[in-house]
Amino acid sequence: MSRKYSITICDGPTCLHKKSKELESAIEQCLKEHALTDKVRINLSGCLGMCGKGPILIVKPGYTIYGSVTLGDVAEIIEKHIIKKKPVARLAIEEDHLYNRFFRIFGDVNFFGKQLRIVLRNCGIIDPESIDDYLSVRGYEALAYVLTQMKPLDVVEEVKKSGLRGRGGAGFPTGIKWQLTAREKNSEKFVICNADEGDPGAFMDRSTIEGDPHSVIEGMCVGGYAVGAQKGFIYIRAEYPLAIKRLEKAIADAKAEGFLGDKIMGSDFSFDIEIRLGAGAFVCGEETALIHSIEGHRGMPRPRPPYPSVQGVFNKPTLINNVETWANIPVIILDGAEWFKSIGTEKSKGTKVFALAGKIKNTGLIEVPMGITLRSIIYDIGGGIPNNKKFKALQTGGPSGGCLSEEYLDTKIDYESLAKVGSIMGSGGMIVLDEDTCMVNIAKFFLEFTENESCGKCAPCREGTKRMLEILTRITEGKGEEGDINKLQRLGKLIQKASLCGLGQSAPNPVLSTLKNFRSEYEEHIKEKKCRAKVCSTLLGYEISEKCIGCTACKKVCPTGAIAGIQKSLHVIDQSKCIRCGACFEACKFNAIKRI
Amino acid sequence: MLTPLETVKKKRAEAINRIVGKGYLSTKRVYVGMATCEIAAGSKDVMEVFQTAIKNGLTDVYLSQKGCAGRCNLEPTVEVIEEGLVPVKYGRVTRDMAHQIIERHLKKGEIIEEWVIR
Numbered sequence: 001m002s003r004k005y006s007i008t009i010c011d012g013p014t015c016l017h018k019k020s021k022e023l024e025s026a027i028e029q030c031l032k033e034h035a036l037t038d039k040v041r042i043n044l045s046g047c048l049g050m051c052g053k054g055p056i057l058i059v060k061p062g063y064t065i066y067g068s069v070t071l072g073d074v075a076e077i078i079e080k081h082i083i084k085k086k087p088v089a090r091l092a093i094e095e096d097h098l099y100n101r102f103f104r105i106f107g108d109v110n111f112f113g114k115q116l117r118i119v120l121r122n123c124g125i126i127d128p129e130s131i132d133d134y135l136s137v138r139g140y141e142a143l144a145y146v147l148t149q150m151k152p153l154d155v156v157e158e159v160k161k162s163g164l165r166g167r168g169g170a171g172f173p174t175g176i177k178w179q180l181t182a183r184e185k186n187s188e189k190f191v192i193c194n195a196d197e198g199d200p201g202a203f204m205d206r207s208t209i210e211g212d213p214h215s216v217i218e219g220m221c222v223g224g225y226a227v228g229a230q231k232g233f234i235y236i237r238a239e240y241p242l243a244i245k246r247l248e249k250a251i252a253d254a255k256a257e258g259f260l261g262d263k264i265m266g267s268d269f270s271f272d273i274e275i276r277l278g279a280g281a282f283v284c285g286e287e288t289a290l291i292h293s294i295e296g297h298r299g300m301p302r303p304r305p306p307y308p309s310v311q312g313v314f315n316k317p318t319l320i321n322n323v324e325t326w327a328n329i330p331v332i333i334l335d336g337a338e339w340f341k342s343i344g345t346e347k348s349k350g351t352k353v354f355a356l357a358g359k360i361k362n363t364g365l366i367e368v369p370m371g372i373t374l375r376s377i378i379y380d381i382g383g384g385i386p387n388n389k390k391f392k393a394l395q396t397g398g399p400s401g402g403c404l405s406e407e408y409l410d411t412k413i414d415y416e417s418l419a420k421v422g423s424i425m426g427s428g429g430m431i432v433l434d435e436d437t438c439m440v441n442i443a444k445f446f447l448e449f450t451e452n453e454s455c456g457k458c459a460p461c462r463e464g465t466k467r468m469l470e471i472l473t474r475i476t477e478g479k480g481e482e483g484d485i486n487k488l489q490r491l492g493k494l495i496q497k498a499s500l501c502g503l504g505q506s507a508p509n510p511v512l513s514t515l516k517n518f519r520s521e522y523e524e525h526i527k528e529k530k531c532r533a534k535v536c537s538t539l540l541g542y543e544i545s546e547k548c549i550g551c552t553a554c555k556k557v558c559p560t561g562a563i564a565g566i567q568k569s570l571h572v573i574d575q576s577k578c579i580r581c582g583a584c585f586e587a588c589k590f591n592a593i594k595r596i
Numbered sequence: 597m598l599t600p601l602e603t604v605k606k607k608r609a610e611a612i613n614r615i616v617g618k619g620y621l622s623t624k625r626v627y628v629g630m631a632t633c634e635i636a637a638g639s640k641d642v643m644e645v646f647q648t649a650i651k652n653g654l655t656d657v658y659l660s661q662k663g664c665a666g667r668c669n670l671e672p673t674v675e676v677i678e679e680g681l682v683p684v685k686y687g688r689v690t691r692d693m694a695h696q697i698i699e700r701h702l703k704k705g706e707i708i709e710e711w712v713i714r
């Protein structure tokens with residue numbers, strides 16, 4: 001039943017008030033007394049970012065926000081608002097913040113209700129190709145505000161105060177990076193938006209640009225003003241044609257309205273943005289390789305220092321941030337660094353966008369406050385594992401990240417806590433793996449990717465990843481040797497230490513983290529020649545069960561003649577002849593062949 | 597001369613006027629997901645059904661595209677928003693379902709429960 005009303009109760013994971021459960025039962029009780037249970041839907045949301053005014057209740061339709069609600073207020077809200085249709089003015093609060101705008105429309109759905117959206121605030125609620133839509137949700141007000149009210153250095157201070165850290169992977173404090181670029185004395189400076197997004201399975205940046213391109217452009221303008229740059233580049237992969245099209249339109253519209261170009265909105269600040277297309281090499285996401293690519297050179301990294309803030313594009317001071325980092329900026333300006341900093345953990349502020357994928361019921365794009373647990377993401381938002389399968393691991397950070405086992409699910413996410421347990425925050429890929437996944441094979445998958453994407457400039461990465469991949473391949477083919485685990489570990493640590501850029505420095509992570517958290521699976525592959533997830537096909541044996549009706553299909557396809565049996569009688573596999581190709585398994589229509 | 601802040605406020609007021617001029621205050625607003633992911637799931641077909649219906653005389657409906665809200669496995673998604681009602685969110689909408697949403701929901705006000713995302 002769709003109900004006429006919905007009441008949302010804030011229930012943030014780190015909530016100070018902890019009244020949600022009592023409020024929920026009081027509301028349920030009161031609805032029952034008035035026979036309204038069928039008309040009102042109750043749901044618990046995640047943190048709504050209004051902790052100073054909590055506990056919060058939101059009544060829809062109409063989106064009335066009630067603050068500091070006590071158990072004693074419940075009856076009044078229901079009697080006046082729901083029955084007499086008169087909102088309770090005494091408790092209602094007015095909010096016109098930028099963050100969480102999507103909540104008005106989507107907040108009553110569980111998947112969305114547990115989220116807090118700063119970056120994705122407008123995604124899914126406005127027409128991304130209409131600058132009018134963006135303006136109507138206070139678009140370009142942050143830019144106008146800094147041009148009117150703040151000196152460039154005040155903007156740098158505000159971003160520093162917010163505690164925002166880079167969302168491209170490394171988590172470097174954004175304000176400090178801005179300060180380093182701002183203090184360079186050079187009449188020509190650049191800002192860059194890194195939209196290369198090379199992690200397999202990641203689509204956070206693409207969705208942000210496709211859903212709300214102006215928020216990224218506005219963030220860049222504010223950054224340009226703060227550090228004293230005149231020009232910005234958006235480096236985006238050519239494989240994102242729709243995102244590129246929307247950026248082009250957004251830039252043209254912003255120019256036509258005077259938000260880009262000479263003397264923006266009558267101020268002394270002039271700023272322009274140009275799009276540069278990448279060909280999709282993973283290494284081109286690395287900042288120094290990206291800068292080479294913008295300059296027209298081959299995308300290869302170089303040692304740092306000098307950092308881009310000192311010597312970037314065309315040797316000029318350059319501020320480079322990720323798409324998601326940029327999209328946070330207008331919110332920090334308008335909702336304030338103080339507010340921003342109230343969300344998250346001690347060292348990681350604000351939210352993070354994740355692309356939730358793999359063996360999970362609700363796949364999708366989510367944005368959650370720092371400090372939420374991995375368990376809450378997987379079970380409250382993701383809806384758990386489908387088909388009654390057991391959870392096995394969570395992969396975060398893509399090819400630079402690691403795999404975490406069940407025991408780490410209560411980790412509260414932030415940059416430090418994820419690193420401590422052997423993975424990384426990364427740029428936001430999050431893949432759930434169930435019991436049918438082989439951890440050695442997963443590590444091999446990511447290493448194949450980095451080995452392939454290694455630019456070849458430095459030997460540790462070029463040669464090291466190749467050798468590691470050879471060892472992993474032989475392990476999955478049942479040819480693993482005593483001592484392979486030690487070799488992987490030694491080689492992995494060496495590559496981490498000796499590689500030139502982040503690609504090599506992080507390439508061994510998937511292997512090292514699975515060795516740490518799932519070592520027994522490697523040992524089984526090597527010593528017992530067994531793959532418990534039944535993925536590594538050369539390690540599997542086949543057996544014919546009672547279900548066999550003697551159709552002879554398997555016998556016909558077996559390339560080595562290992563199957564014996566006459567029509568309409570049980571067939572048998574001669575294990576000494578079987579080469580474990582799996583052809584019989586594919587051919588059997590009666591589920592009679594089992595993998596062992 | 598206006599300050600940047602005054603300029604942006606003026607521009608916002610003008611933008612809102614233009615949006616209202618395009619029929620934003622219609623009884624029902626319909627949003628169709630049109631990001632790469634939504635389009636891959638078939639949202640262009642769905643959009644076309646709504647566009648054709650409006651061309652053929654469906655009135656009092658404001659139609660807009662939107663980016664991806666994030667519910668990948670339920671795409672294409674369509675929202676029907678009406679003042680005074682909880683916004684209705686439909687998932688896995690097909691061409692045929694779009695026709696039914698027009699006939700039953702937009703024309704007769706019936707919420708098609710079994711397609712609603714909760």
Ligand SMILES: Cc1cc2nc3c(=O)[nH]c(=O)nc-3n(C[C@H](O)[C@H](O)[C@H](O)COP(=O)(O)O)c2cc1C
Pocket residue numbers: 165166167168169170171172174194195196197198199282283284285286287288320321322323325427501502503
């Ligand atoms: C191999 C490699 C790939 C990277 N890919 C990306 C990417 O796709 N997008 C991104 O924003 N940062 C990427 N980075 C990180 C960038 O080098 C840089 O740290 C980031 O753009 C800085 O922005 P932030 O401070 O806002 O995170 C990559 C780094 C490495 C080593």
